[in-house]
Amino acid sequence: MSVDVQERNRLSAAVVGESAPDYKRKFSLPQYYYTSPELYRKEMEFLRSKLWLMAAHESQIPKNGDFKLFEIDGESIILCRDLQGDVHAFYNVCRHRGSPVCVTNEGNAKAFSCPYHSWTFMLDGTLKRPRAMDASFDPKEWNLKAAHLGNLDGLLFVCLAKGEAPSFEEFAGxxxxxxxxxxxxxxxxxxxxxxxxxxxxxxxxxxxxxxxxxxxxxxxxxxxxxxxxxxxxxxxxxxxxxxxxxxxxxxxxxxxxxxxxxxxxxxxxxxxxxxxxxxxxxxxxxxxxxxxxxxxxxxxxxxxxxxxxxxxxxxxxxxxxxxxxxxxxxxxxxxxxxxxxxxxxxxxxxxxxxxxxxxxxxxxxxxxxxxxxxxxxEPAPLALEEDQIVLFHDWYFNRVHGVPTA
Missing domain, CATH: 3.90.380.10 (Naphthalene 1,2-dioxygenase Alpha Subunit; Chain A, domain 1)
Known part of the structure; x- marks a missing residue:
């Protein structure tokens, strides 16, 4: 789609935000795009919900019980191998009151026990019945929340979409x-x-x-x-x-x-x-x-x-x-x-x-x-050898902001 500069800038202000300065294609981006907390939050919404992000190789957790953390934008994900050898990805958040259940970056464990109130989760995410809970409490309803996990020949990818994730096979195929x-x-x-x-x-x-x-x-x-x-x-x-x-x-x-x-x-x-x-x-x-x-x-x-x-x-x-x-x-x-x-x-x-x-x-x-x-x-023209940056900028405005660029 061909979009003239005036129309692109109008779309940019409407979608990115009225405070977003105009940007010229084949130029470096304005300062706003590298410093704005508000824009960063919008970008993270896209990255977390739409992309499969490389997190580790499964050989980094080779033994049953091994775990390591993957962290992005304040979110902590536990990558672990359970006692049957299966690999999982869980949000590092206790289902009781939200404290992290894993406080070391990597190691080996038989279970994850929250250091706050000792709620204990097995390596497959299931919750062991905690003490002092009402008789109607059902532990099966309070397992660790799973993050979307994809495995491509040992390369582990996570997607933080709240609902259904994009197809991993379409991503990896x-x-x-x-x-x-x-x-x-x-x-x-x-x-x-x-x-x-x-x-x-x-x-x-x-x-x-x-x-x-x-x-x-x-x-x-x-x-x-x-x-x-x-x-x-x-x-x-x-x-x-x-x-x-x-x-x-x-x-x-x-x-x-x-x-x-x-x-x-x-x-x-x-x-x-x-x-x-x-x-x-x-x-x-x-x-x-x-x-x-x-x-x-x-x-x-x-x-x-x-x-x-x-x-x-x-x-x-x-x-x-x-x-x-x-x-x-x-x-x-x-x-x-x-x-x-x-x-x-x-x-x-x-x-x-x-x-x-x-x-x-x-x-x-x-x-x-x-x-x-x-x-x-101030933004300046990109060199001919920086054509891949132009492609990245075009993708960024297309996918993150829905603004056509060329």
């Missing part, structure tokens, strides 16, 4: 063939990193979608990416992937889509087999990989949830809003469950490039938020 190539159900985590950044949630998403800053901010990543441009290594990547039976058509959503998904197979450069500082392997092949493809797969499940897959490891990258000006960034590195440190696994080598890159991004993003909050800030 087109991505599943890419994921299934790597055998993630037989993977294990070797490194997890969480960082809190003083920045609006949209800034890390914009940063993750563009390469314009790489030469300025990421010297190591720039060097590795520069080497990756040299494909003079005989057999083409497309030919190799076809020979290996792994070639898949690209997934590339436009702004009108619900999830803005992407799944793309890329080639490494000459002599590279993995995304490490020197391009060599850091671990044994992933469980279902039999031969080095000399390439990698980038997957964007939605703007907040991503995974990069190499033949020897995978890295989950996801962003969770905490408030209008605080965002949590998370990385989970996965390898073949049989890989052994010092034998066929070098964890430091495996994580070094991404850990350095994320640290550099975190510094830049904190400064970026501070600059945007200045009275001197």
């Amino acid at each position: 087109r991505i599943r063939p890419f994921i299934s190539q790597y055998g993630l159900t037989k993977a294990k985590p070797v490194y997890v990193q969480d960082d809190l950044i003083v920045t609006n949630w949209k800034l890390p998403l914009e940063n993750y979608r563009e390469n314009y800053h790489i030469s300025s901010v990421h010297q190591d990543l720039g060097r590795v990416m520069g080497a990756a441009m040299d494909h003079s290594n005989g057999e083409s990547h497309a030919e190799r992937m076809s020979r290996l039976g792994r070639s898949l058509p690209m997934v590339y959503d436009e702004a009108e889509s619900l999830y803005l998904q992407q799944a793309i197979q890329f080639a490494f450069g000459k002599d590279q087999v993995s995304a490490t500082q020197d391009g060599s392997a850091a671990s044994s092949l992933m469980p279902t990989i039999t031969e080095w493809s000399k390439g990698w797969t980038y997957i964007n499940f939605n703007p907040l949830s991503h995974i990069n897959l190499q033949d020897d490891y995978a890295i989950m990258v996801f962003f969770t809003p905490v408030s209008e000006t605080v965002t949590k960034t998370s990385m989970v590195f996965l390898v073949n469950e049989d890989a052994v440190e010092g034998k066929d696994l070098d964890v430091k080598k495996l994580i070094d490039l991404y850990v350095v890159t994320m640290a550099e991004d975190n510094v830049v993003l904190g400064r970026h938020q501070k600059g945007i909050e200045s009275g001197a800030y």
Whole structure:
């Protein structure tokens, strides 16, 4: 749909709010969009009710009784494996008077006992009959509230919709063939990193979608990416992937889509087999990989949830809003469950490039938020290499606010 600027701005004011300033397509957003508590609440209503959000890998709770918390926008979700081995997601809220029933970020338990009045919930969410309740009290009516949970080859996603959630199969269906190539159900985590950044949630998403800053901010990543441009290594990547039976058509959503998904197979450069500082392997092949493809797969499940897959490891990258000006960034590195440190696994080598890159991004993003909050800030034109930010903005206004953008 083509919408002229005047009509788009009228719609923006009507839907986003009368205080929302006009925004120009292919420009950075006005300050309001990175600082407004009122706008943030509207955004969270959409994210919580419409999106499947990456939360963990099931190997992070490998044993019966294991649990870990996933937190977003003040909401706390317990991911746990019950005594029969089934994985659940529950709101971390006691059904008595609302106190959290789980007060540690991760661990192992036989049950969750609220520290306030000792109401005790089993790992499948059922409530054991509490003391001193009326005879008419029925514990079965007061089990922990379940959050919507989806599992894609061990990748755990939650949706916080109050009613019916969007179809998980529709969300995961087109991505599943890419994921299934790597055998993630037989993977294990070797490194997890969480960082809190003083920045609006949209800034890390914009940063993750563009390469314009790489030469300025990421010297190591720039060097590795520069080497990756040299494909003079005989057999083409497309030919190799076809020979290996792994070639898949690209997934590339436009702004009108619900999830803005992407799944793309890329080639490494000459002599590279993995995304490490020197391009060599850091671990044994992933469980279902039999031969080095000399390439990698980038997957964007939605703007907040991503995974990069190499033949020897995978890295989950996801962003969770905490408030209008605080965002949590998370990385989970996965390898073949049989890989052994010092034998066929070098964890430091495996994580070094991404850990350095994320640290550099975190510094830049904190400064970026501070600059945007200045009275001197005003939107400016985006560079040609920031076209993916334009696509994200178009999706954002389309899906979050119902405002056509192009």
